[in-house]
Amino acid sequence: MAANAKTIRRRIKSIANTGKITKAMELVAASKMQRAVNSVLGTRPYARMAWETINAVAKSAGEVTHPLLVENKEAKKTLFILFTSDRGLAGALNTNMNKAAAKAVAQIKGDIEAIAVGKRGNAALRRANVPVIASFEGLTNKPMFKDVLPIGTLVLEEYQKGTYKDVIIGYTDFISALNQIPKILKLLPLGQPEDMEGLGEVGNRTESENVVTDLQTVQNYRKDESREYKFEPSPEEVLNRILPRLVETMIYQALLESAASEHSARMMAMRSASDNAQDMLKELTLTYNQIRQAGITQEIAEISGGAAAINNK
Numbered sequence: 001m002a003a004n005a006k007t008i009r010r011r012i013k014s015i016a017n018t019g020k021i022t023k024a025m026e027l028v029a030a031s032k033m034q035r036a037v038n039s040v041l042g043t044r045p046y047a048r049m050a051w052e053t054i055n056a057v058a059k060s061a062g063e064v065t066h067p068l069l070v071e072n073k074e075a076k077k078t079l080f081i082l083f084t085s086d087r088g089l090a091g092a093l094n095t096n097m098n099k100a101a102a103k104a105v106a107q108i109k110g111d112i113e114a115i116a117v118g119k120r121g122n123a124a125l126r127r128a129n130v131p132v133i134a135s136f137e138g139l140t141n142k143p144m145f146k147d148v149l150p151i152g153t154l155v156l157e158e159y160q161k162g163t164y165k166d167v168i169i170g171y172t173d174f175i176s177a178l179n180q181i182p183k184i185l186k187l188l189p190l191g192q193p194e195d196m197e198g199l200g201e202v203g204n205r206t207e208s209e210n211v212v213t214d215l216q217t218v219q220n221y222r223k224d225e226s227r228e229y230k231f232e233p234s235p236e237e238v239l240n241r242i243l244p245r246l247v248e249t250m251i252y253q254a255l256l257e258s259a260a261s262e263h264s265a266r267m268m269a270m271r272s273a274s275d276n277a278q279d280m281l282k283e284l285t286l287t288y289n290q291i292r293q294a295g296i297t298q299e300i301a302e303i304s305g306g307a308a309a310i311n312n313k
Contacts, residue, residue: 005288005291008287012285019281026271026274030263047253066236069239070189072162072164077112078108079158079159079167081155081251082115083097083118083258084121086137086138090262097172097182101182102124104184113131115135115136117255133154136151139259143252155167159188164188170182170183171255171257171258178268187251190243
């Protein structure tokens with residue numbers, strides 16, 4: 001009985017310490033999540049407006065073409081950019097993203113190469129025997145635009161050289177603290193606005209009035225098809241300057257979405273772990289008290305039996 005109570009007491013202490021750790025991790029993730037969510041909500045309208053503007057400019061450029069607007073039909077390879085987290089303890093976030101990536105890879109015809117942003121995706125791609133030409137770590141803790149410039153430079157240079165026929169990007173779309181959805185989108189060649197309807201799910205945001213206002217601006221911009229553009233110095237020069245910046249903006253937006261999703265998922269996972277620890281503590285404390293009470297009752301019974309035996313003599 002005493003040994004059993006001692007074992008339960010050790011378990012109670014161990015679970016209590018684990019609960020303190022998960023609670024601390026929840027608070028840290030909540031702090032990072034708030035910063036990441038503010039960033040992703042602040043950049044969504046800009047990313048959408050940039051996409052709309054570029055497509056409108058491309059349509060108005062007449063017969064002018066640009067390498068980023070056409071598919072490299074002679075190329076045989078596809079480049080896949082996968083965004084995941086560096087660490088676990090984020091629920092099913094990485095598992096869901098890796099499953100979506102594996103499904104997308106299976107549907108790609110021809111050779112494929114990958115750029116991995118995050119250790120989890122890098123490991124998953126290597127297990128699937130997908131060649132990883134570059135990997136990046138530590139970008140989701142505090143995403144900065146300069147962090148994606150090496151990725152953007154690599155993608156732009158290789159695509160314009162004709163190395164890849166298209167570029168696909170996989171990231172986790174932040175919907176809310178409770179909901180993050182894996183997304184697979186074609187980044188290059190740059191397509192029509194409809195191709196990017198899923199980027200950020202801006203229409204589902206209600207947290208900020210500014211976001212709603214900016215979304216309305218984008219919607220009004222879409223409806224206005226009477227805009228005319230004058231290119232200075234030339235359409236070629238304008239597209240050469242703007243299109244690469246659009247690609248970098250899309251990559252940065254995917255990084256922000258993934259960062260917000262990661263911290264949100266980790267916060268909820270740690271909150272669930274903390275709640276489970278409290279439930280286990282309650283059950284173990286009740287069991288410990290029952291064992292302790294049973295031991296006290298047994299001791300009292302033994303004392304009473306001994307006293308009765310002495311009196312009978």
